[in-house]
Amino acid sequence: MEYTSQSKPRWARRKDARPQELLAAALDLFVERGYAATRLDDVAAKAGVSKGTLYLYFTNKEELFKAVVSENLLPVLDEAEGIIDAYDGHSAQLFREFILGWWERIGETSLSGITKLMLAESGNFPEVVKFYHDEVISRSNALIIRMLERGIARGEFRPIDTARAQQVIVAPVIMLMLWKHSFNACQIEPIAPHEYLECFIDLISHGLLSNAPDTTPSKRA
Amino acid sequence: MEYTSQSKPRWARRKDARPQELLAAALDLFVERGYAATRLDDVAAKAGVSKGTLYLYFTNKEELFKAVVSENLLPVLDEAEGIIDAYDGHSAQLFREFILGWWERIGETSLSGITKLMLAESGNFPEVVKFYHDEVISRSNALIIRMLERGIARGEFRPIDTARAQQVIVAPVIMLMLWKHSFNACQIEPIAPHEYLECFIDLISHGLLSNAPDTTPSKRA
Amino acid sequence: MEYTSQSKPRWARRKDARPQELLAAALDLFVERGYAATRLDDVAAKAGVSKGTLYLYFTNKEELFKAVVSENLLPVLDEAEGIIDAYDGHSAQLFREFILGWWERIGETSLSGITKLMLAESGNFPEVVKFYHDEVISRSNALIIRMLERGIARGEFRPIDTARAQQVIVAPVIMLMLWKHSFNACQIEPIAPHEYLECFIDLISHGLLSNAPDTTPSKRA
Amino acid sequence: MEYTSQSKPRWARRKDARPQELLAAALDLFVERGYAATRLDDVAAKAGVSKGTLYLYFTNKEELFKAVVSENLLPVLDEAEGIIDAYDGHSAQLFREFILGWWERIGETSLSGITKLMLAESGNFPEVVKFYHDEVISRSNALIIRMLERGIARGEFRPIDTARAQQVIVAPVIMLMLWKHSFNACQIEPIAPHEYLECFIDLISHGLLSNAPDTTPSKRA
DNA sequence: GATGAATGAGGCTTCATTCAT
DNA sequence: CATGAATGAAGCCTCATTCAT
Numbered sequence: 001m002e003y004t005s006q007s008k009p010r011w012a013r014r015k016d017a018r019p020q021e022l023l024a025a026a027l028d029l030f031v032e033r034g035y036a037a038t039r040l041d042d043v044a045a046k047a048g049v050s051k052g053t054l055y056l057y058f059t060n061k062e063e064l065f066k067a068v069v070s071e072n073l074l075p076v077l078d079e080a081e082g083i084i085d086a087y088d089g090h091s092a093q094l095f096r097e098f099i100l101g102w103w104e105r106i107g108e109t110s111l112s113g114i115t116k117l118m119l120a121e122s123g124n125f126p127e128v129v130k131f132y133h134d135e136v137i138s139r140s141n142a143l144i145i146r147m148l149e150r151g152i153a154r155g156e157f158r159p160i161d162t163a164r165a166q167q168v169i170v171a172p173v174i175m176l177m178l179w180k181h182s183f184n185a186c187q188i189e190p191i192a193p194h195e196y197l198e199c200f201i202d203l204i205s206h207g208l209l210s211n212a213p214d215t216t217p218s219k220r221a
Numbered sequence: 222m223e224y225t226s227q228s229k230p231r232w233a234r235r236k237d238a239r240p241q242e243l244l245a246a247a248l249d250l251f252v253e254r255g256y257a258a259t260r261l262d263d264v265a266a267k268a269g270v271s272k273g274t275l276y277l278y279f280t281n282k283e284e285l286f287k288a289v290v291s292e293n294l295l296p297v298l299d300e301a302e303g304i305i306d307a308y309d310g311h312s313a314q315l316f317r318e319f320i321l322g323w324w325e326r327i328g329e330t331s332l333s334g335i336t337k338l339m340l341a342e343s344g345n346f347p348e349v350v351k352f353y354h355d356e357v358i359s360r361s362n363a364l365i366i367r368m369l370e371r372g373i374a375r376g377e378f379r380p381i382d383t384a385r386a387q388q389v390i391v392a393p394v395i396m397l398m399l400w401k402h403s404f405n406a407c408q409i410e411p412i413a414p415h416e417y418l419e420c421f422i423d424l425i426s427h428g429l430l431s432n433a434p435d436t437t438p439s440k441r442a
Numbered sequence: 443m444e445y446t447s448q449s450k451p452r453w454a455r456r457k458d459a460r461p462q463e464l465l466a467a468a469l470d471l472f473v474e475r476g477y478a479a480t481r482l483d484d485v486a487a488k489a490g491v492s493k494g495t496l497y498l499y500f501t502n503k504e505e506l507f508k509a510v511v512s513e514n515l516l517p518v519l520d521e522a523e524g525i526i527d528a529y530d531g532h533s534a535q536l537f538r539e540f541i542l543g544w545w546e547r548i549g550e551t552s553l554s555g556i557t558k559l560m561l562a563e564s565g566n567f568p569e570v571v572k573f574y575h576d577e578v579i580s581r582s583n584a585l586i587i588r589m590l591e592r593g594i595a596r597g598e599f600r601p602i603d604t605a606r607a608q609q610v611i612v613a614p615v616i617m618l619m620l621w622k623h624s625f626n627a628c629q630i631e632p633i634a635p636h637e638y639l640e641c642f643i644d645l646i647s648h649g650l651l652s653n654a655p656d657t658t659p660s661k662r663a
Numbered sequence: 664m665e666y667t668s669q670s671k672p673r674w675a676r677r678k679d680a681r682p683q684e685l686l687a688a689a690l691d692l693f694v695e696r697g698y699a700a701t702r703l704d705d706v707a708a709k710a711g712v713s714k715g716t717l718y719l720y721f722t723n724k725e726e727l728f729k730a731v732v733s734e735n736l737l738p739v740l741d742e743a744e745g746i747i748d749a750y751d752g753h754s755a756q757l758f759r760e761f762i763l764g765w766w767e768r769i770g771e772t773s774l775s776g777i778t779k780l781m782l783a784e785s786g787n788f789p790e791v792v793k794f795y796h797d798e799v800i801s802r803s804n805a806l807i808i809r810m811l812e813r814g815i816a817r818g819e820f821r822p823i824d825t826a827r828a829q830q831v832i833v834a835p836v837i838m839l840m841l842w843k844h845s846f847n848a849c850q851i852e853p854i855a856p857h858e859y860l861e862c863f864i865d866l867i868s869h870g871l872l873s874n875a876p877d878t879t880p881s882k883r884a
Numbered sequence: 885g886a887t888g889a890a891t892g893a894g895g896c897t898t899c900a901t902t903c904a905t
Numbered sequence: 906c907a908t909g910a911a912t913g914a915a916g917c918c919t920c921a922t923t924c925a926t
Binding site (some may be wrong): 471474475476477478479482494523559560561562563564565568571572575579580583600601602603606607611612613614616617618620622623624625627628630631633637638641642644645646647648650651 | 690694695697698699700734779781782783784785786787789792793797800801802822823826827828830831832833834835837838839841844845846848849851852856858860861863865866867868869870871872
Binding site (some may be wrong): 030032033034035036039116118119120121122123124126128131133135137138141160161164165166167168169170171172174175176178181182183185188189191195197198200202203204205206207208209210 | 359379
């Protein structure tokens with residue numbers, strides 16, 4: 001679990017790589033234990049350096065935390081926007097590809113850990129959470145809404161409140177990311193991502209399609 | 222540092238007349254800040270007692286944490302099981318009532334905070350999380366599965382993999398509970414619970430109903 | 443050199459006395475070693491308490507330092523002002539009594555240590571030094587000037603630039619205070635305070651008296 | 664932790680071509696902040712070299728400190744001894760020239776900083792202070808005493824206890840040196856050196872001259 | 885020689901825990 | 906029972922010192 005330094009002398013590592021190694025170690029530990037419970041000693045040890053080295057690259061624990069967050073905000077979203085605009089198939093198919101692509105390119109990356117971190121530390125770092133919201137949440141929300149609007153405009157999806165639906169639709173994906181770093185890590189009730197996602201896509205697709213009978217049970221009775 | 226988990230931890234049921242103020246204060250702070258970042262000074266102050274008093278009722282911080290968890294595991298689930306068995310309306314209607322009832326009786330209670338806590342501290346207290354899983358997660362999962370099976374058995378829901386669907390279906394409800402204690406608390410992108418839930422019920426109901434056309438896009442092409 | 447606690451249990455000491463004990467210990471060590479070289483562990487040990495106790499009374503090292511300074515600014519100066527105004531003897535006699543009184547009531551008190559501290563830490567704590575200046579230096583300067591002016595007004599002292607003379611006159615007294623906490627403490631070239639002061643009084647009195655011939659050597663030549 | 668002082672410490676005379684920039688930078692910072700509060704990083708940066716370079720010339724921080732002291736002990740005193748012996752004017756005139764010359768050649772040099780340093784660090788480096796005493800203090804004391812004895816022998820000064828008078832007489836000069844590096848540096852109550860010295864010379868000259876009436880007030884009464 | 889990244893001992897500070905009242 | 910002063914282990918952070926380049 002701990003990397004021990006071996007043949008290569010410690011100082012031989014490229015100093016340019018240090019910050020990234022430290023950020024990776026810090027991310028892992030912050031996600032696993034939370035900010036307060038993570039000792040910088042452990043971060044340094046996990047990165048294979050001594051405690052003091054950490055301070056050559058980050059002013060203090062809080063700045064390390066902020067760097068961990070900001071360095072892991074991948075700009076994959078830009079790419080996704082292009083895909084949606086260029087897509088010309090059925091919106092349900094787009095939805096499926098979007099969700100699976102999301103999981104591959106975001107859910108399985110370190111951003112899933114950041115998501116857990118933001119939830120857990122929202123009370124302690126409101127400004128960081130605000131930053132994360134602006135950079136990630138609001139942009140991905142817009143993306144989903146755009147996709148839903150496309151489906152509605154093309155008559156493939158029922159007309160629904162896209163803003164609300166977006167909130168509901170992200171939930172299972174986010175939960176999958178959270179689960180991966182919490183209960184899954186505990187070996188409790190593990191969720192198999194792909195089966196889970198296929199089920200999710202199936203359920204939601206049925207819920208979105210326009211040719212479904214508009215018979216909400218409450219109105220039936 | 223970690224104790225071994227057993228079938229029924231001895232701290233699970235301590236129905237003494239413990240100062241509920243302490244537990245309430247501890248719950249609030251644990252949820253807001255996390256376990257490590259919560260100072261017992263603050264817990265005591267918030268409960269209006271001195272720090273020493275806390276130790277009259279709880280052996281140490283960890284036991285307080287466990288007590289907070291176990292004391293907040295409401296046994297509402299028993300009640301819910303009865304309701305499902307006794308219900309004789311349409312399953313979609315049952316689903317709706319189940320979800321709204323859940324939110325009222327569980328989501329809006331302190332259990333929503335516990336949920337955030339379990340996610341955030343899963344890495345630090347694996348056997349508390351295990352206990353929470355056994356007491357809450359697995360039972361509520363069974364409940365949802367039972368409800369889905371009822372719908373399928375009555376021909377009101379499509380035949381689907383109920384275990385998978387259950388995982389997808391709880392996700393938005395759990396997210397709502399988490400959101401309430403994270404981003405909502407930050408005044409960021411607040412979610413209005415009832416509108417959110419109605420949208421969720423609408424979407425999932427459409428996804429579950431048996432008279433929906435089975436036209437998943439991938440099979441169409 | 444270290445007080446060890448004995449029969450009386452540690453906690454039995456009056457909590458009211460704690461801050462004073464800590465301040466006294468801190469003063470000694472700050473004066474002896476300087477601010478940066480003084481460890482709070484040592485301060486606490488010298489006061490007979492543990493490290494943590496210190497933080498019950500002082501926010502941090504810097505605040506302890508400031509408290510040490512401000513708590514040792516004795517308001518003896520007020521008393522001195524009254525004495526000068528009420529005095530009706532020869533000004534040279536007043537001068538003598540003033541200097542000897544100063545030494546007894548100020549020079550031999552902890553203020554002499556504060557003086558060394560202010561000199562040594564002037565570069566690190568300019569605001570504290572400013573405070574010390576306003577509270578002590580400027581007031582005592584005014585006192586000396588008033589005394590010189592009295593002598594001149596009564597024709598007992600030569601007319602001189604009182605502001606300048608004041609600066610020269612305090613110098614030997616201050617030096618005596620500094621010496622006590624530096625070279626004297628090193629057992630090097632010890633100065634006997636009273637003999638030193640008598641010599642000082644004798645020299646300066648001769649320099650001040652009005653019936654001395656105004657024959658500065660430079661004008662003679 | 665403290666080494667034993669010997670007659671001639673080996674670090675006393677190291678006339679190598681040591682980077683004067685390092686010594687100058689160290690002097691400035693030691694004087695301004697004190698020994699403990701001075702970081703070698705800052706010394707190196709101020710001297711325009713890297714931190715490692717410092718260790719090419721000085722074994723460690725303490726040796727740097729000692730070098731700073733010993734390198735700044737100017738042997739001007741030898742010169743002064745000659746001047747006194749050769750002088751043939753009035754002793755008061757000699758006194759005046761001596762004081763002004765002292766200020767120019769010593770007070771205004773880096774020795775004034777060393778003086779502050781010795782006072783401030785007397786508790787931490789007793790044997791450095793001892794060395795300073797032997798090299799500077801005792802020699803300059805002897806110089807002043809010799810000058811006073813000359814005046815008395817020539818009948819120009821009153822017969823007084825020259826050892827005591829010497830102590831009083833150096834005080835204002837030392838104070839001026841200290842002031843320059845403490846309160847003057849803080850922009851507080853600045854002292855104008857030359858006016859101060861003229862006043863000092865005037866006062867002390869009057870106090871020393873033999874034709875002054877021997878009417879100390881205490882004997883008058 | 886000169887550099888500066890790396891180290892780790894040591895000091896400041898926090899806070900869970902104890903205990904005499 | 907309740908208190909809160911006291912404790913000291915432990916974590917953050919600094920900086921003197923080392924050493925491969």
